[in-house]
Structures are given as C-alpha cells and as structure tokens.
Amino acid sequence: MRILIAVAPLPAHLYPGVPLAWALQSAGHEVRVASNDSLVEHITAAGLTAVGIGERTSPPVPATDEELERFSDALAFEAGSDFDRLFRATRFYLMAAYTRYHPDAEGRQELADGLVEAARNWRPDLVIWDPACPVGAVAAREAGAASARLLWGPDYFGWIRKRLVERAADPASGVTAATDPLAAALAPVFGRFGHEFSEELLLGDFTVDPLPSQLPRPEGLRRVPMRWVPYTGAVPVPPWLSQPPARPRVCLSLGVTGRTVHDGRDERVAAVLEAVAGMDVEVVATVNADQLGPDPVVPDNVRIVDFLPLTQVMPTCAAIVHHGGFGTFFAAAAHRVPQLIIGEDLGSALNSTRYLEARGAGVTLHAEGLTAAEVGKQLERLLTEPSFRDGAAAVHADLTAAPSPGELVPVLERLTAQYRGRG
Incomplete structure (x- = not known):
C-alpha cells in the first residue's frame, strides 16, 4: 500500500x-x-x-x-x-x-x-x-x-x-x-x-x-x-545521562508547542526553580532561554537543557513537572513516572489532569496564582508517597492495553x- x-x-x-x-x-x-x-x-x-x-x-x-x-x-x-x-x-x-x-x-x-x-x-x-x-x-x-x-x-x-x-x-x-x-x-x-x-x-x-x-x-x-508509543524527537544521548543519578531526578518540561504559545518568561519555570532550590533532588529542565527569561536564578541542583527528548530522560526520573500536554503525559506514563501538572485553561490539560487525578498518578496545580511553596509541597509528595507510584503503574497499564x-x-x-x- x-x-x-x-x-x-x-x-x-x-x-x-x-x-x-x-x-x-x-x-x-x-x-x-x-x-x-x-x-x-x-x-x-x-x-x-x-x-x-x-x-x-x-x-x-x-x-x-x-x-x-x-x-x-x-x-x-x-x-x-x-x-x-x-x-x-x-x-x-x-x-x-x-x-x-x-x-x-x-x-x-x-x-x-x-x-x-x-x-x-x-x-x-x-x-x-x-x-x-x-x-x-x-x-x-x-x-x-x-x-x-x-x-x-x-x-x-x-x-x-x-x-x-x-x-x-x-x-x-x-x-x-x-x-x-x-x-x-x-x-x-x-x-x-x-x-x-x-x-x-x-x-x-x-x-x-x-x-x-x-x-x-x-x-x-x-x-x-x-x-500511544511515545516519540519525542532524537538527539545523541549526552554523556551525563548515561550515569545513574545520585539523587532523585525530576524533569521539568513545558512541551515543544509551549515555546510558540508563550512569548517570553514563563512564570511556571521560575516557580519550579525556586521550589527545588532547597530540595535533595537533581532537576533536568528542558526549557529555552525565552522561557527562563532575563537573569534567571538557576539553583546548583538544576541542569538546563534547551532540548532533550523525554523518551531519553524519563527512564531515569522519579517525577516530572509539566504543562499537561498529552505527548508529555504519555512519555511519562510509559515509564510509570508520577506527574505534577501545572496547567492553564488550554485544551489537553483539562482532560489529562482529570485522568491523572482519577488514577492517583499525580497532582495538579493551576498556573494562575502559582507559588513556589505549593510546587515544593506537591513535588515532595510525589517523591515520598508510594501511592503515586501505584497510580502511575495503573496509567501505564491503561496505556499498554491497546x-x-x-x-x-x-x-x-x-x-x-x-x-x-x-x-
């Protein structure tokens, strides 16, 4: 054919x-x-x-x-x-x-x-x-x-x-x-x-x-x-990603489309970076310079990577913070990774957040009025409460049933x- x-x-x-x-x-x-x-x-x-x-x-x-x-x-x-x-x-x-x-x-x-x-x-x-x-x-x-x-x-x-x-x-x-x-x-x-x-x-x-x-x-x-078999692009695997993380690894991603929707600094990025500054985690933030904004405060435990396919980093992660897009959602689900969605009233996030919470695979916050304290609190829950891993496994089972x-x-x-x- x-x-x-x-x-x-x-x-x-x-x-x-x-x-x-x-x-x-x-x-x-x-x-x-x-x-x-x-x-x-x-x-x-x-x-x-x-x-x-x-x-x-x-x-x-x-x-x-x-x-x-x-x-x-x-x-x-x-x-x-x-x-x-x-x-x-x-x-x-x-x-x-x-x-x-x-x-x-x-x-x-x-x-x-x-x-x-x-x-x-x-x-x-x-x-x-x-x-x-x-x-x-x-x-x-x-x-x-x-x-x-x-x-x-x-x-x-x-x-x-x-x-x-x-x-x-x-x-x-x-x-x-x-x-x-x-x-x-x-x-x-x-x-x-x-x-x-x-x-x-x-x-x-x-x-x-x-x-x-x-x-x-x-x-x-x-x-x-x-x-849904995740494909998120392809680049050579960076050497640092070949080594197991010394601390729980958290990924921050706002999706490839988000770079065209938002013009300039994304306040969600700033809130997440502030939240993780005092946490015992390693953060991989796949964001670009525009999303960071001018003079960003980047903690020592954060690695900024302009682009990295989620299919490469997800197998090493204990949690992900993202915008609620389905491409990102299922890239995490394929590897049973608990998720923190910081959504806006934009399409997919209204569906993915309901599904995420119904399966107990993560928590959601709204971008409006977002605080670093709340991000830190919910991220700590994802990393320490076993129920989220169980929920992520349930989403993985849903995904692989088709x-x-x-x-x-x-x-x-x-x-x-x-x-x-x-x-």
Whole structure:
C-alpha cells in the first residue's frame, strides 16, 4: 500500500504518528508524510519520507470575537461545565487550524493546493490525517483513498460535531444546516475543491485513537484503538545521562508547542526553580532561554537543557513537572513516572489532569496564582508517597492495553481495502 500522512505544522502533531509510520514502513508499505516546509526537517529526522507542501505567503485571517461567540452560542454547553470550559479554552486554536487552510484575499492557498496535488499525483491507498489538517480529508477524496483521522489528543472535533447534530435536532436551538458554524468554518477548505461539508469529510472513514479507553470520547464513530508509543524527537544521548543519578531526578518540561504559545518568561519555570532550590533532588529542565527569561536564578541542583527528548530522560526520573500536554503525559506514563501538572485553561490539560487525578498518578496545580511553596509541597509528595507510584503503574497499564502500532498494520490493511475507491 501507499500511505500518505498529512499533519499540521507542529511537532506535537507529528510525533504521535511516527511509530505508526515506522510500523507501516517495516511491514513493507510505502509511507510519505506531508506538511508545511517548516516541518520537513522534523519528518526526515524521524527517518520518514517528507513531502513539503509549501508555506502560506499571507497570514491567515484569525477568527473574530463575533465568530467565536457565534460558535459558542451554537454549541450552548452548560456554563461552567467541562465541555464549556474545554471549548472556550480551545476554540481559538480549533478555528486557527481551519483558517490556516483558507484561501487568502486573492484566492491563493498554497498549503491546500500542495497537499491535494501531492495526493493526486502519488495516488495513495490510504490518507491518514491530523484533524487540525482538514484538507487531508479532501486529499483522500481526490485520490480515491481511504480516509482516516489520527488523534493527538481528545477528539475536540468529534465532540463539537456531535453537539451540533444534537442541537440541530432541536428546532428551538436555531442551529440548522445554514447556520452550522462548523460547516461555515470548513466551507472555504472543502469548497475550494468542489466538495460540500459532510460528516464523511469532517470525520473520515474511521479514526485511529491512541488515547486509553478510560478517557471520555464522543460516541457513534468508528474507532481503531492504538497504543500511544511515545516519540519525542532524537538527539545523541549526552554523556551525563548515561550515569545513574545520585539523587532523585525530576524533569521539568513545558512541551515543544509551549515555546510558540508563550512569548517570553514563563512564570511556571521560575516557580519550579525556586521550589527545588532547597530540595535533595537533581532537576533536568528542558526549557529555552525565552522561557527562563532575563537573569534567571538557576539553583546548583538544576541542569538546563534547551532540548532533550523525554523518551531519553524519563527512564531515569522519579517525577516530572509539566504543562499537561498529552505527548508529555504519555512519555511519562510509559515509564510509570508520577506527574505534577501545572496547567492553564488550554485544551489537553483539562482532560489529562482529570485522568491523572482519577488514577492517583499525580497532582495538579493551576498556573494562575502559582507559588513556589505549593510546587515544593506537591513535588515532595510525589517523591515520598508510594501511592503515586501505584497510580502511575495503573496509567501505564491503561496505556499498554491497546494494540501496538505494529499490531494495527493488518487492521489498517483491511480497512483500506474496504474504504478506498469510494470517493
């Protein structure tokens, strides 16, 4: 088979699919990964064949406050509910995922055109696409390929669609096919190639889901469970990491995407560094100069490393402090490491924190009003209370219960044969 994997230009969206791409290649299939030119280096560094589809020559027009409020009004989640908080925290990023592929004022859309052209020319049998790269569904349709979404976190897109369908069934809601904000947001992406909004284009033929079954997900979609096998990049192992730590090792990471979201000093970094100054631990902080800010106070027991793959450092750690992203969460879970999440109201953290606490695998704090004293107190608990190790083992068991990427290959072969050629 030929498999084209299409991802939005973020390493955090590429990495969850890398082990699956390896498994497909190892089974003898041809695999190519398509994204913006800016991601090509990350793709080839993972040992995969990259297809660069260009870059936008004009910035996408962000959604207006009015458009975002219309979206919120259409969903009408109960104020203060988990779904209301989740969507209000993520709606800007969801809309940005779509507008990235909208045509500009002159009708140009290099990214969408580049991806669809690559699919038409290469004729893959299966297109696996990132939900934040909705033009991947169009590429599959245009190539006559089977179409599969690959999740990198909670199925925001599925939840929203389910809710809008429920609302449209209520005449009093005011939500109709003509007022559906999701259809309106995707109309410029689908319509550019002569396709109308549909459930099939939005959600694909099936969804490859790497989240443990204990996490909530919308019902009614064809899902293919897959074990999340962490891949977090690759660099040579530094000599110091080859030596066992003399004291409990704690990792501090705010994820690869966080470096682009935050501009300048991150107060969470400062609070953690202050908290660990008097503790009998060794800290590896994978943060950059911007996150540290000017004139940072770095204790003697802290090693600052601009970048280090979590898959290298996690096996040596007794705990991790992080932002709540699922890539980081599962890199720790794969090695049964207790976690302290310092979250903000941004998408994944709202889900990972609930799951972490329910399994007893760690504790969570909110970034707002964060103090070094509270960080130190909770980190001490992680290192001394055995229950957190038990909870981390439970999350590890959840994680490894699903089929590995290698075990998924024959499943994808069967589904591809079932769905390709229907577009």
